[in-house]
Amino acid sequence: MNPSQPTEKELLKQILEPLLQDFEYWFSRSHSLLQSEKISFLSLEDQTKLLQRIEQAQGEVKTAMMLFQVTNGQAGIDTKVLIPWHQLVSECWGIAQRFRLENGQST
Incomplete structure (x- = not known):
């Protein structure tokens, strides 16, 4: 193996670990938004279902990280x-983007 080529383990650490952290971050932000705000363009049922999907994904990401x-x-x-x-x-x-636009919020 070429010494400059990372091993499979190094590649996993360099790519997968930050990716899992990103998923964890964005699911957490989305969860917070859906719990704290009424999203006018989603029905209560749709908002609840999306929140449940996020919670399931959060559990899966946490398991993958462990x-x-x-x-x-x-x-x-x-x-x-x-x-x-x-x-x-x-x-x-x-x-989130549509919610911000409809509520006059910038990024």
Whole structure:
């Protein structure tokens, strides 16, 4: 192996760990928004369901982070798991952006 090439474990640590932290951060922000505000363009049922999806994803991310730590960075995550998290974060970003625009808030 070329010495300048990172090992698989190093790549996981460099890429997966910050990615999981990002998911944790954005799910937490979205959770806070949905718990503290009434989103006028979502029905109460839709807002509740979105909050439940975020809570489920938060649990999954927390579990993935624990597994990553327990295995000393040797456990990866299948992209089939990551893609729905990414889609949920994107959905939350869109809702937060629209909420800010409708309420006259800047970033």
